[in-house]
Amino acid sequence: MLQLRDLPTQEVLERFAQRYPEADVTAIASFLMLLRVATDLSVALDACLSKHDLLQGRWWVLILLMREVDLTSTPSVLAEKLGITRATMTGLLDGLEQSGLVQRVSAPHDRRSVQIKLTEVGQAKLDAVMPDYYTRLRLCMQGLSESQRNDLQSILGVIDQGISAWDFNQ
Amino acid sequence: MLQLRDLPTQEVLERFAQRYPEADVTAIASFLMLLRVATDLSVALDACLSKHDLLQGRWWVLILLMREVDLTSTPSVLAEKLGITRATMTGLLDGLEQSGLVQRVSAPHDRRSVQIKLTEVGQAKLDAVMPDYYTRLRLCMQGLSESQRNDLQSILGVIDQGISAWDFNQ
DNA sequence: TTGACATAATTAGCCAGCTAACTATAATGT
DNA sequence: ACATTATAGTTAGCTGGCTAATTATGTCAA
Numbered sequence: 391m392l393q394l395r396d397l398p399t400q401e402v403l404e405r406f407a408q409r410y411p412e413a414d415v416t417a418i419a420s421f422l423m424l425l426r427v428a429t430d431l432s433v434a435l436d437a438c439l440s441k442h443d444l445l446q447g448r449w450w451v452l453i454l455l456m457r458e459v460d461l462t463s464t465p466s467v468l469a470e471k472l473g474i475t476r477a478t479m480t481g482l483l484d485g486l487e488q489s490g491l492v493q494r495v496s497a498p499h500d501r502r503s504v505q506i507k508l509t510e511v512g513q514a515k516l517d518a519v520m521p522d523y524y525t526r527l528r529l530c531m532q533g534l535s536e537s538q539r540n541d542l543q544s545i546l547g548v549i550d551q552g553i554s555a556w557d558f559n560q
Numbered sequence: 561m562l563q564l565r566d567l568p569t570q571e572v573l574e575r576f577a578q579r580y581p582e583a584d585v586t587a588i589a590s591f592l593m594l595l596r597v598a599t600d601l602s603v604a605l606d607a608c609l610s611k612h613d614l615l616q617g618r619w620w621v622l623i624l625l626m627r628e629v630d631l632t633s634t635p636s637v638l639a640e641k642l643g644i645t646r647a648t649m650t651g652l653l654d655g656l657e658q659s660g661l662v663q664r665v666s667a668p669h670d671r672r673s674v675q676i677k678l679t680e681v682g683q684a685k686l687d688a689v690m691p692d693y694y695t696r697l698r699l700c701m702q703g704l705s706e707s708q709r710n711d712l713q714s715i716l717g718v719i720d721q722g723i724s725a726w727d728f729n730q
Numbered sequence: 731t732t733g734a735c736a737t738a739a740t741t742a743g744c745c746a747g748c749t750a751a752c753t754a755t756a757a758t759g760t
Numbered sequence: 761a762c763a764t765t766a767t768a769g770t771t772a773g774c775t776g777g778c779t780a781a782t783t784a785t786g787t788c789a790a
Contacts (some may be wrong), residue, residue, distance in 0.1 A: 391561060392617055393643025402627050409687075412694040417701035421601070422713045427716045427723075428598030429643070431591070434723050447562055448747075457572050466768060473563025473599070478747055480770055485746095497776085502755045502768040517579075524582040530722030531587035534715060536569045542715050545708055546597045552700030553597075555606050562747085617776075624758040648777055651741055655776095672785045722737060 391436075393429040397422050431530075438526060442519045447472070447482050452491060452516055455508040462507045464497070491515055497499075561606075563599040567592050594719075601700075608696060612689045615641070617652050622661060622686055632677045634667070654689040661685055 397419075398406070407413035432446070439449050452473055455461050469479035483506060486492040491512035497503040508516075531539070567589075568576070577583035602616070609619050624641055625631050639649035653676060656662040661682035668672040678686075701709070 392620070394620070395643045396624070396641035398627055400673070406626075406690075410690045410694055411696065412691045413702065414694070416706060417697050418694070418707045420701060420704070420712050421697050423713050423716050424594075424598055425601065427720045428594055430720055430723050431595065433643070434726050438726070445746085449563070450562070454566070456576075457568055464768080467768095471566035473565045473603070475748065476769065477711050477749080477771080481746070494652045497768095500756075500768080502753095504769070520576075520580045524580055524588070526726050527587050527591050528582065528584040529725055530719055531584065531590060533718040533722055534590070536586060538711075538715055538718075539586045541708075541711055543593050545704060546593050546710050548703040548708075549700055550597045550600055552703055553589040553600050555699055556604050556608070556696050609734095615776080634738080644761080645778065646739065647741080651776070667738095670738080670786075674739070 391429060391432050393433050394426040396423065397426060434526075435523075438523060439519065442515070442522075444515070444519065447474070447478075448486050448491075449519070451479075451482055451486060452508065452512055455492065455506065456513070456516055460507075461513070462495075462504060462505050464503055468506065486512070561599060561602050564592065564596040567596060604696075605693075608693060609689065612685070612692075614685070614689065617644070617648075618656050618661075619689070621649075621652055621656060622678065622682055625662065625676065626683070626686055631683070632665075632675050634652050634673055634675060636673075639677065656682070 393421050400415075403413075403415050403418060406418075407415050436446055439446060444452075450472055451468055454468055455463055465479045466476050467481060469476045470482075472479070474482075483492060485496070487494060489511075490509060492506050493509050495505040495507055534542070570585075572586050573583075573588060576588075577585050606616055609616060620642055621638055624638055627634055635649045635653060636646050638653075639646045642649070644652075653662060653664070657664060659681075660679060663677050663679050665675040665677055667675050704712070
């Protein structure tokens with residue numbers, strides 16, 4: 391994933407704002423900072439997972455399965471929850487099944503459907519990765535107070551609302 | 561890019577925290593919310609750019625060039641600023657050059673190097689896209705006060721510091 | 731000066747996303 | 761009952777990232 395490493399200076403931002411009157415300088419700066427930190431996190435996560443021979447997409451699938459009480463879901467539900475197509479999910483599951491981390495079981499009631507189950511090997515893989523992952527997460531958030539964490543979440547909620555106001559029909 | 565659409569419930573988070581004592585529940589929740597909003601933004605940005613026949617990687621290159629006073633840079637500097645490899649940059653520039661948005665000019669002093677220049681067509685493309693982009697950005701941040709925007713940026717700064725504390729040598 | 735190393739860009743080949751088309755099965759309306 | 765439509769999963773083929781190797785040029789120290 392592309393990682394924004396170079397944020398514009400205040401001077402550059404103002405030059406852009408002069409050419410484009412629609413610009414809201416603090417909105418742009420906040421947006422860019424948000425993208426930068428998120429891409430940094432994603433890149434760091436990739437690096438952490440690669441030590442355990444995992445790729446991010448496959449790892450998120452394992453997490454989603456572990457969230458289920460019966461450790462089971464279906465390809466289309468998993469794809470929906472990760473925001474990827476079912477076709478892509480087929481590929482992720484092929485890889486995971488080949489490594490023995492999940493298994494496909496035919497569904498009893500709907501013969502079109504397949505149940506995906508986290509295997510014991512898959513659970514063991516998660517048990518190996520999660521402590522490392524959670525320790526790193528704790529580390530990178532430890533500079534924030536509880537109230538800052540709450541502030542962050544509510545601010546992000548407002549932004550997410552704002553995104554859904556974008557209208558692509560025109 | 562993968563888009564996290566499904567955040568864990570408080571109950572699920574606590575179940576994970578019970579299995580993995582390293583878990584810091586509010587750190588995890590904040591992290592996941594941050595990733596979700598950032599991926600939502602990136603997906604929305606893709607949708608906005610596709611209306612103008614642009615892809616995100618190529619668009620960031622145009623932005624970086626416009627930030628320079630002489631509208632010029634080199635492939636390796638651009639790659640560094642976007643956090644991608646020079647090989648990938650070669651491909652982005654091939655596409656941009658083919659569309660006439662940038663041009664390669666051989667560098668005077670170092671014959672290994674190439675200068676990349678934003679063309680007038682490229683500038684015109686930016687002039688078409690930026691007002692739309694900035695308007696959307698203003699829209700999605702308009703629910704935040706100036707102080708919330710400052711809070712956001714300083715909180716993100718703390719997190720970014722925390723990431724660099726991850727040590728992958730062990 | 732020249733041998734060793736460093737740097738700029740590209741090329742070749744791999745992998746994970748995507749869309750579109752396909753198969754099989756289920757649900758629905760007349 | 762059965763034709764139509766919808767849904768679950770897969771396959772095929774495309775694209776844009778990646779790494780590793782290649783070519784050309786520059787730098788530096790013996």
